[in-house]
Amino acid sequence: MHALKGVDFDLNTGECVALLGENGAGKSTLIKVLGGAHEPEEGMIEVEGKERRFSGPLDSLEAGVAIIYQEFNLVPGLSAAENIFLGIEPSNYGWVRKSEQNIRAMETFQRIGAEIDPKILCDQLTIAQKQLVEIAKALVRDAKILVMDEPSAALTKKEVEQLYLLVDDLKSKGIGIVYVSHRLEEVERLADRAVVMRDGERVGELSREELSRGKIIELMVGRSMDREFPSHTRNIGKVRLRVNSLRRGKKVRGVSLEVRAGEIVALTGLVGAGRTETGRLIFGADSREGGEIELDGRKLELRNPSDAIKEGICLLTEDRKEQGLILGLSVQENFGLPNLERFSRSGWIDQKRERASFSRFVEQIRIKISGPAQLAGQLSGGNQQKVVLAKWLERNAEVLIFDEPTRGIDVGAKFEIYQWMNRLADQGKAILMISSELPEVLGMSDRILVMKEGEVRGEVENGEGITQEKLIALAIGEKERAA
Amino acid sequence: MMKILKALFSSDYGMLGALLFLCVFFSSITYEQQQPVGEEGANQLSEEIIEKFPVAGTVLIVGKKGVDGNAFVEGIRKRLTREGWEIKGALTGGPPEFGRALRNVFETNSSLDLVACEQFFAQLPVVENLRKLNPASSEMRVMTPKSYGWPNFLKASNLLNVANQIAVIAILAIGMTLVIITAGIDLSVGSLIAFSAVLATWTIREWTGGVDASVFGMTVGCALAMLASGGLGLFSGAMVAYFNVPPFVASLGMMMVASGLAYMLSGGLSIYQLPASFDWLGRGDDLGGIPNAVTLMAVLYIAAHLLMSRTTIGRHVYAVGGNPEAARLSGVPVKRILLWVYASSGVLAGLGGIVMASQFRSGDPKYGLMYELYVIAAVVVGGTSLSGGRGKIFGTLIGAFIIAVIQNGMNLTGVQSYTQKVVLGMVLLAAVLLDMLKKRGWKLQE
Incomplete structure (x- = not known):
């Protein structure tokens, strides 16, 4: 299997090109080739008209290409300045000139x-600050091309705005930027051009004028999608899950909520x-300091x-790689893990039954x-989420808590996950959807709870008149809005 | 060539190829002429004599002192007597006895047609001298069993020896494999060998009859020792599971505790007041010549393999090692699994101690010194990842055998024990290196 099949890609001085594609489309592989982490089997790379061979990260840095991966390459115990100059420290006979640095x-x-204070240790920086250190690291190495892999994924709204400004600024300084993203709205905001990949091939390019969500999605998925969210009609019944003044430390300070049968509560x-x-408290993943959980009117001791x-x-869980799946086990074993008692008799697993069900x-x-023997770690985000979903469907759960159900998942798989959520609601299950994607909240839920500082600050029935702005106002709280 | 090697090492039991290679290697360098001994030699030689001598004559039968020599002499004597031969003498001993017997025969002026002896005697100068001095002996023939070429390494007795010598380490390695799959380590198993051996023998000496202990009494002592070892393992497990003590430290502490307890209980001396039958487990061979310890090892490995591949507990152990948080959120009782794994390691170490006590028919606080390192080496060579979540029970068995075969092969070829340590260390490093390469997809650079 080839992750890349003859991909052409070009970037002009001071231009921002968005690189788009579903998970598994080959974006990461392309980035790794540019960063010298993988050597291409065929084809060539030219920087400023000169052909270059990247057989290691140093080669590409030398050619002026810097990659900012999602997982930063910073040494936590070193200061910001030390990280920036790591390997190219200004020095006299091996003695680092710290003040100059x-x-x-x-x-x-x-x-x-x-x-940022240059002397601060990197493990004390926020994610946004770490990103800035990475960018600074690229700049002191005279990078002319900056490749950013989903730079906004872990940033807050405010930080994202600052990132946009920085990208504009870098462009004006003549630095070319390759911007990889799942968020279509920021592509519209930032990119001069968008290159779309699918199944290891370049399937199309959109100019600034052609950029629109619809077009992008159509190219990414390979079919036209009129809507991002499946339509649904709800048949809401009695209260199934009731949570009363749940508390734990400063994070959860007396949360009460209800989810009814056939309802999706965001x-x-x-x-x-x-x-x-x-979500974790309701699931018993952390011990609660107070509060009650009831299912169908029955008090639970979890x-x-x-x-x-x-x-x-x-x-x-929101983090499938760290918490949802055991990446070193096969997909079937992951699927079976919470269901083993259904597949086993006095401790012996009936592997045929497990396989059949899977x-x-x-x-x-x-x-x-x-x-079924494929390792869970080898799947794309969307497929991993589907394996997680399968294991709980087999379990026939009555209350499903989805934490950021579509984070890091490509557009096609997102739609399917939404369809399943609707289907589960139709079956009378109670669904609690934790999400910070406001379009998703508005598109999927029946009722919306907005939390702030460990408390539920607002509750609205979803419907006409509810907009992203209103939700943000609730999330920020009255005080800040007044100021 | 590289492709075949890669394919070999890439499979789950990749080290099996290495083990086979070692066996072939040591077979080829220990190939030499072998003398059939004992009954086998007697049968072969008798047949040949009967074929060569159509008429029965007079014979002197000579063999070396010892079990094999006795069997050899007795076998030929019986057979040739039946055929009507006159036995002039049938003796076991060394060159002086042989020479005396020969001279005796010729001094009494009787004739001797044949000397049937082991190879060793045929080459002695006494035979040549006799021919020179006594013309009556010119008709005398000397016959020995025919030799054949066969590797010393591949002799059944040697192979059983290899298995028997590694049995204790291999049994402990089962528990260690479980612990390492959960991303832990158990350094206490070596000391637990001593603790268990001492506790079992001490119990028998003090409470259940000493030299006159019944089978029941011995069983009680052994069961108590295994339970207590399991208890100590459980304690390490509790430190790891409930107090998040790093396994290295928890088991390091337990290693000292167990060793100290063994010295306290025994007063630093060997305990040997045991019935003769106590060596049944360590030295007996009830199943067609296979040592009982080897049979026990085989049974335990099959059971552990089934446990790890077919049961919910096995699946849970892999899950805990792969990602404890994800396992917990999938409903796996992570703490209980950790407790169970360390307790099992303790029980198996206890069993290993009993096998060792039985092999030496005594309990000594110095048993099992450094064994934990060999056990860990066996597990790692067998392909279990120290970062947890990955590993196979039979891989560990292969790893244990690789170590045993290398040790045995080096013993057979007369490699010094100091050199042996260097070689074993290199093998361990090579195994880990191969594992890394495998993970990276056979690239030297990442």
């Missing part, structure tokens, strides 16, 4: 409008508002996730795998 780091920070708010923590699973509550879901949910 700090001054030059400061100057670079000023160039990109960053307010729990939204800014990062750090306590949404994920609330000491750990296993208790919650037995009661029919499940959590689809293959049923592979078909129903359309999970793309090479076989």
